[in-house]
Amino acid sequence: MTTIESPVRNGVDTAALFATLDAVKANPDIAKFQFRATNRWVSGTHNRSTIRGFYGAMQEMTHQQEHVFDADHPAVLVGTDNAPTPAEFVLHALAACLTAGLANIAAARGVNLTEVSSTVEGDIDLLGILGLSDEVRNGYQQIKVSFRLRGDDPAKLRQLVEQSRKRSAVYDVVTNGVPVAIEVDAG
Amino acid sequence: MTTIESPVRNGVDTAALFATLDAVKANPDIAKFQFRATNRWVSGTHNRSTIRGFYGAMQEMTHQQEHVFDADHPAVLVGTDNAPTPAEFVLHALAACLTAGLANIAAARGVNLTEVSSTVEGDIDLLGILGLSDEVRNGYQQIKVSFRLRGDDPAKLRQLVEQSRKRSAVYDVVTNGVPVAIEVDAG
Numbered sequence: 001m002t003t004i005e006s007p008v009r010n011g012v013d014t015a016a017l018f019a020t021l022d023a024v025k026a027n028p029d030i031a032k033f034q035f036r037a038t039n040r041w042v043s044g045t046h047n048r049s050t051i052r053g054f055y056g057a058m059q060e061m062t063h064q065q066e067h068v069f070d071a072d073h074p075a076v077l078v079g080t081d082n083a084p085t086p087a088e089f090v091l092h093a094l095a096a097c098l099t100a101g102l103a104n105i106a107a108a109r110g111v112n113l114t115e116v117s118s119t120v121e122g123d124i125d126l127l128g129i130l131g132l133s134d135e136v137r138n139g140y141q142q143i144k145v146s147f148r149l150r151g152d153d154p155a156k157l158r159q160l161v162e163q164s165r166k167r168s169a170v171y172d173v174v175t176n177g178v179p180v181a182i183e184v185d186a187g
Numbered sequence: 188m189t190t191i192e193s194p195v196r197n198g199v200d201t202a203a204l205f206a207t208l209d210a211v212k213a214n215p216d217i218a219k220f221q222f223r224a225t226n227r228w229v230s231g232t233h234n235r236s237t238i239r240g241f242y243g244a245m246q247e248m249t250h251q252q253e254h255v256f257d258a259d260h261p262a263v264l265v266g267t268d269n270a271p272t273p274a275e276f277v278l279h280a281l282a283a284c285l286t287a288g289l290a291n292i293a294a295a296r297g298v299n300l301t302e303v304s305s306t307v308e309g310d311i312d313l314l315g316i317l318g319l320s321d322e323v324r325n326g327y328q329q330i331k332v333s334f335r336l337r338g339d340d341p342a343k344l345r346q347l348v349e350q351s352r353k354r355s356a357v358y359d360v361v362t363n364g365v366p367v368a369i370e371v372d373a374g
Binding site: 010011012013016017020021024025028031032033034035036037038039040041042043044045046047049051054056057061063064067069071072073074076077078079080081083084085086087088089090091092093094095096097098099100101102103104107113115116117118119120121122123124125126127128129130131132133137138139140141142143144145146147148149150154155157158161165166167168169170171172173174175176177178179180181182183184185186187 | 197198199200203204207208211212215218219220221222223224225226227228229230231232233234236238241243244248250251254256258259260261263264265266267268270271272273274275276277278279280281282283284285286287288289290291294300302303304305306307308309310311312313314315316317318319320324325326327328329330331332333334335336337341342344345348352353354355356357358359360361362363364365366367368369370371372373374
């Protein structure tokens with residue numbers, strides 16, 4: 001009897017990961033995705049998004065479940081605090097993307113992880129969005145992500161963060177920006 | 188007896204909104220905020236963020252409740268589909284920020300809204316994040332937001348979208364980018 005190394009490391013099915021890479025190499029159209037969210041205003045600064053369907057791997061797909069997320073402003077920003085602010089969801093997205101990538105890269109490299117946690121802080125001066133200054137930008141002025149990693153060799157762990165940063169969709173969006181087109185049907 | 192116009196329009200307390208603007212004009216330090224999220228890896232591409240505390244109005248503050256959001260990849264992207272992808276949360280954040288701003292601006296301008304809904308679509312080619320092309324970016328190549336508004340005069344409704352775009356924190360982040368610093372404690 002021979003023993004073989006488990007293809008699952010850090011909860012990542014590395015066999016499936018490498019098979020996906022091979023499939024995409026054979027047909028790059030598999031890699032064209034479109035993600036979507038629909039949003040509906042509730043009242044004041046409170047609104048609600050639904051996420052379910054997306055396009056990918058050359059077909060319409062759906063998440064196993066529909067996901068619903070509210071957003072609101074806290075009372076200090078004249079909201080009813082039913083949910084985090086939209087800007088806080090950007091911080092969640094950034095931490096989540098870097099962390100998911102890090103776990104995949106660790107699995108592909110054979111690096112074991114026991115802990116990955118992070119804190120993301122975004123500094124914003126609301127003089128921008130309040131329309132009280134034309135010199136202050138509307139969005140975050142800077143964002144800091146502080147990772148704590150435990151597992152194999154610290155040098156290898158640090159390299160995981162660097163590689164995840166290089167291949168993160170949300171890090172790219174947040175640092176480099178994306179063209180956004182807005183269409184309006186006003187009745 | 189005199190009748191006065193209600194200070195609440197579209198669910199926005201316009202009296203509080205204008206009082207907030209006056210307070211910030213008197214002391215711009217009130218407008219310096221820091222939003223935060225903490226994230227913890229669960230397994231594979233599945234991780235979880237917690238959002239509660241923030242700094243603003245010259246003090247540490249907290250949301251009324253702690254909010255917890257998971258993120259994951261769908262099976263087609265070698266995840267376990269416990270939650271939307273990090274990139275989909277960016278779409279929620281963008282729709283939510285534009286919509287909250289729109290409702291505030293409508294209230295301030297005395298414009299009544301009966302419906303605000305939107306669909307956000309983000310096109311992404313995963314050849315980037317999969318490391319299979321150096322010419323394809325990691326993040327969205329473009330994002331489209333389609334609004335449907337109902338309420339007062341259509342021309343006024345369209346102006347609300349334009350003004351919200353000009354004063355949206357997340358629209359600014361997503362279109363213009365933000366510097367992100369990453370620190371690592373690898374043990």
